[in-house]
Amino acid sequence: YRGMSESALSVPGFAELDDGSAMAYRKAVLLGRFVREEIATTLGTDTATVAGIEQVLSALSLLRPMPGEPDLLVAVSPDAAATDLVGATESHIRELQQAVTDVRTQMRSLLPAYFESRQQRNQTEAIDVISDLSVLQAMLDECGERCRTEVLSAQPGGSRPSPLLTNARRKTLERLERGVRIRHLYQHTVRRDLATTAYVRAVTSSGAEVRTTDELIDRIVVYDREVAFLPEQHVVGRRPGAVVVREPTLVAFVCKVYDHLWAGATQFSADAEDTPEVTDDLKRSIVKLMAQGYKDELVARRLGMSVRTCRRYISQIMLDVEAHSRFQAGVNVAQTGLLDQG
Known part of the structure; x- marks a missing residue:
């Protein structure tokens, strides 16, 4: 006033x-x-x-x-x-x-110098370890805003919290509107999660691509096939941060790994029921992990599901192979060649 x-x-x-x-x-x-x-x-x-x-x-x-x-x-x-x-x-x-307007014009005049300097710095700083989660999130947001062509992401584990998915949906839709191609890779178990299904429905209707697979190596996020974010390893006493990779050869290798996982994954349509292939794929993965001597808890963790769900699948497998014990199930699985299928 x-x-x-x-x-x-x-x-x-x-x-x-x-x-x-x-x-x-x-x-x-x-x-x-x-x-x-x-x-x-x-x-x-x-x-x-x-x-x-x-x-x-x-x-x-x-x-x-x-x-x-x-x-x-x-x-x-x-x-x-x-x-x-x-x-x-x-x-x-x-x-x-x-x-x-004057301030924005002056700031934009510095963009060429900024990106040129960042490119030169990136050549000397091929790998950064970011342990501070707030700094990491700021870097992810910055890369997302600057992204021009493609975002690749692999998210292992089961369902994610609804607030995170709500925030991710807003960012994903904004990037899709800019013409950025987006591909998400999850594990099969998210197909039964309502929040994830709602997110997938929203982003795929705007052009995103989503697939699921039985196992994922770890979390991967790649922007424009130039910058890759990988999880920090061997962290004790705090939440892990990320390793930021800019070296072209390493980023290209990460992208090849992602493309290999993507090629073997199954398309996720939020409005479709689980395909029989997904269920069979999960069962084979459970049997393989059990054959390697893993206990139920580790099998569930590797496949991104709860122990209760994992045991329910094991019960279904035992019914399928007409077994009354796990030992008998192992014998029958070997005889039926289930491990050799697919």
Whole structure:
């Protein structure tokens, strides 16, 4: 409100012009002047009330003194009154808008120097270890905003928290609108998670591609096949950060690994039921891990599912091979050649 009439702001009822003031203003327009006695008669009130109305209308610039006759007030059009009230504020807003434009123009002029310097720095800093999660998130956001062509991501494990998916959906849709190709790779177990299914439905309808597989090596995020984020390893006592890889040969290797995983994965359509291939793939993966001597807990962790779900799959496998014990199931699986299928 800077620049707006201080008297207008201080008048009681400024924010809402009451019926009495509106009728007095209308009468003043008809008379060509503000005559207190006639307006008091029209409103059926006393002159003290009319004096208060006169003060309100004057503060709102709806009444002005007649040139040469300062004691005679005449009605002014609402457009002229509004201009008088907010003209200075509008001028100030235009000045601020111009100042914002000037700042943005000056900052954009530095972009070539920024990206050229970053490119030179990237050549010398091929690998960075980022342990601070806030710094890591800032770097991920920056790479996402600068991304021009493609984002690759592999997310092992089961379902993710709904707030994370909500935030990811907003960013993913914004990048898709910019024409960025986005591919997500999950494990089969997310197909039964409602939050993930809703996310997949939203992003695939806008052009993203999503597939699932039985096992994933670890989390991978790659931007424009130039910068790869890999999880920090062997961390104790805190949440792991990430290793940022910019060296072209290493990034190309990570992309080849991702493309290999993608080629063997199954398309995830949020509106379709689980395909039999997905179920069979999971069963084969469980059998292979059990044959390697892994316990139920480790099998579940490797496949991104709960131990309860893993044991339910094991029970189904035992029914499929007509076994009453796990030992018998192993024998029957070997005889049926289930491990050799696929």
